[in-house]
Amino acid sequence: MSAAGVTHTKHRISWRKFLSRTLGHVIVFSVGLFFLIPTLWMSFTAFKSRTDVFRFPPTLLPYDVKEVTINGERYPLYRVPIDGQMREFARLKVEEGNGTYVNPQSPDEVVEMRARLTEPVIAIKFHWNNFSDAMNRSTRPGLTVNFWTYLKNSTIVAALTIFGTLVSCVPVAYGFSHIEWPGRDAVFVLVLSTMMLPFQVTMIPLYLFFTSTLGWGDTFLPLVVPSLFASPFEIFLLRQFFLTIPKDLIDAARVDGASDLRILLQLIVPLSKPILTAITIFTFLWAWNDFLGPLLYLNNPEHFTLAIGLQDFQGQRNTAWNQLMAASVVFTAPIILAFFFAQRTFIEGIKLTGTKG
Amino acid sequence: MEARRMVTPVPRAARRRRWSPQVRRSFIKGILFISPWILGFLFFNLYPMTKSFAMSFAEWHLRIPSEWIGLANYANLLHDRRFWTSLYNTVYMVLFAVPLTVFSAFVFAVLLNLKLRGRSVYRVIYYLPSIVPVVASSMLWMWIFNTNNGILNVFLGYLGIKGPSWLTDPAWSKPALILMGLWGIGNTVIIYLSGIQDVPVSLLEAAEIDGATWLQRLWHITVPMVSSITLFNLIIGVIDMFQYFTQAYIFAAVQAGTTAQQLGSPLDSTLFYSVYLYNRFQTLKLGYAAAMAWILFVIILICSLLLLRASKRWTYYESEGT
Numbered sequence: 001m002s003a004a005g006v007t008h009t010k011h012r013i014s015w016r017k018f019l020s021r022t023l024g025h026v027i028v029f030s031v032g033l034f035f036l037i038p039t040l041w042m043s044f045t046a047f048k049s050r051t052d053v054f055r056f057p058p059t060l061l062p063y064d065v066k067e068v069t070i071n072g073e074r075y076p077l078y079r080v081p082i083d084g085q086m087r088e089f090a091r092l093k094v095e096e097g098n099g100t101y102v103n104p105q106s107p108d109e110v111v112e113m114r115a116r117l118t119e120p121v122i123a124i125k126f127h128w129n130n131f132s133d134a135m136n137r138s139t140r141p142g143l144t145v146n147f148w149t150y151l152k153n154s155t156i157v158a159a160l161t162i163f164g165t166l167v168s169c170v171p172v173a174y175g176f177s178h179i180e181w182p183g184r185d186a187v188f189v190l191v192l193s194t195m196m197l198p199f200q201v202t203m204i205p206l207y208l209f210f211t212s213t214l215g216w217g218d219t220f221l222p223l224v225v226p227s228l229f230a231s232p233f234e235i236f237l238l239r240q241f242f243l244t245i246p247k248d249l250i251d252a253a254r255v256d257g258a259s260d261l262r263i264l265l266q267l268i269v270p271l272s273k274p275i276l277t278a279i280t281i282f283t284f285l286w287a288w289n290d291f292l293g294p295l296l297y298l299n300n301p302e303h304f305t306l307a308i309g310l311q312d313f314q315g316q317r318n319t320a321w322n323q324l325m326a327a328s329v330v331f332t333a334p335i336i337l338a339f340f341f342a343q344r345t346f347i348e349g350i351k352l353t354g355t356k357g
Numbered sequence: 358m359e360a361r362r363m364v365t366p367v368p369r370a371a372r373r374r375r376w377s378p379q380v381r382r383s384f385i386k387g388i389l390f391i392s393p394w395i396l397g398f399l400f401f402n403l404y405p406m407t408k409s410f411a412m413s414f415a416e417w418h419l420r421i422p423s424e425w426i427g428l429a430n431y432a433n434l435l436h437d438r439r440f441w442t443s444l445y446n447t448v449y450m451v452l453f454a455v456p457l458t459v460f461s462a463f464v465f466a467v468l469l470n471l472k473l474r475g476r477s478v479y480r481v482i483y484y485l486p487s488i489v490p491v492v493a494s495s496m497l498w499m500w501i502f503n504t505n506n507g508i509l510n511v512f513l514g515y516l517g518i519k520g521p522s523w524l525t526d527p528a529w530s531k532p533a534l535i536l537m538g539l540w541g542i543g544n545t546v547i548i549y550l551s552g553i554q555d556v557p558v559s560l561l562e563a564a565e566i567d568g569a570t571w572l573q574r575l576w577h578i579t580v581p582m583v584s585s586i587t588l589f590n591l592i593i594g595v596i597d598m599f600q601y602f603t604q605a606y607i608f609a610a611v612q613a614g615t616t617a618q619q620l621g622s623p624l625d626s627t628l629f630y631s632v633y634l635y636n637r638f639q640t641l642k643l644g645y646a647a648a649m650a651w652i653l654f655v656i657i658l659i660c661s662l663l664l665l666r667a668s669k670r671w672t673y674y675e676s677e678g679t
Binding site: 020021024025027028029031032034035036037038039041042045053054056057058168169171172174175176179180181182183184187190191194196197198199200201202203204205206207208209212226228229230231235260285288289291292295306307308310311313314321324325328331332335336339343347350351 | 376380383384386387388389390391393394396397398400401402404405406408409412419465468469471473474479481482483485486488489490491492493496497498500501505506508511539540544547548551571596599600602603606607610631634638643646647649650651653654657658661
């Protein structure tokens, strides 16, 4: 975009530049709305009341009927046409379509009117209690299961998976980078090619193996134990990073008589903090979001993770959208937090994914 | 590329016959370090692969002995209407959703690369939806797609368009899923963005001095320079799309009002390959499901190879050019 060497048409250039820049802003902003609005919609629905969720036309922000206190009791506020004027009165009761309205300023002024002639006064109101309601809601009678249970289970599964991945992938990646052994590169190609294998091909025998043979059905073990055996994508990422560590450094340590295990733990691991952070985050994301795994192996709601527990909010007839969105926000929040704390790591990691192509 | 050179070349003749004690020691050491992967490969890849291959030729039962039925599972698949429906639905997504997603991701990456004020904020906005868990985002979009109260139809209403019943009309359920997928496109955009940033500035400047317009520079320089990334995104997109499951599962679950009693609803329009496979697995047609899995594997392999082969015509690698 630099305009070097075209100074003689400076005026025209800057005018055109202004136009194209404005156009750019308009396009980037409009497309941005497509990404932004659903995100906001989720966040704000989480704060809406049950009736507000179904308000038509819908509003982005949470609105609710304004309330006033008269003689210690709370009443909803309505717009009432009196003598051709719209005035804000509190509604005391509705009987057979007839409402009784009272002026909040002077409680002696009472009018009766068809309720459909009046309309509620609405104001922005955030229902924070949706979150506690969603978390404490127990949809399964006879079981003390609520969203906290799922949150706890998701955390346990994610933490164990991260541990397993780090413990297994670090030595494997070392074996593929700083130890020279015949056949290494051929084996590494095999590692990469296993990424092509669809999950469905191994799903059924693995399911039978874990549940029938090992008796691990309805436990976290089938979800967590495989991570102890190094997955190809993480091996690849780590190996690429390890290869950037100068060979001379490692040779020097070897000459000094350091064992490979020591080189790995005391030299390479401390130098690899960025990639280890990235892998921690990716594994967390993966474990936190995993749907099919828990769906296959977990039967008892006491063992459910958030990903499958979220379905609790789908009722037979009506769905508690506000609570569902509140739960979704809780589900998403740790990831958003991780993103803002480690934005650079996130982006770098994703770029690494692409550059192997 | 570096790694290949780092292995000391072992003369071909000597390779099999005898390793010096040093080479043998390093071999054992290497194997020891990668042993977690070797065990994982044996237990979680090789064994289940061979077993599911074997299962695909059997009527597999959980408790009573299974019977070998040869190719019967595969033959039955040919006459299974729902199998073809699921394949059709999946191919529909691969043909429409994947190219659309890759194309949009490129366009969005170009937009995010414009030198505009607030660019980093835009990047975050475009990217954030992709880290919303799939389950949560699917639920959210089911709410957005709501025929009467969903914001999408309300918005279309403002434009004077009567929005379709996204959730209940079989003609609109797949476009709805594609639209939802576009929302979570962030990762692909970032991959493209990094590729676009790697395009040498000198090249673009030279073209600009030669009088090439912005669009010409984009088409003749940027597009070829990121072609290897396009290939990567296409292959990953196709592989992922053939395994499309979670979104469709939740879509149908919300649709049916109960927890996934009716996979594929409305009217099997979201019965994708993996969804039907899961359904066969659930109903304990294990041999049948295994046969489906293997067909899926073969389809994915063929598609990837075709893409790779076709790509030789249109991808450009920097190392080749010099």
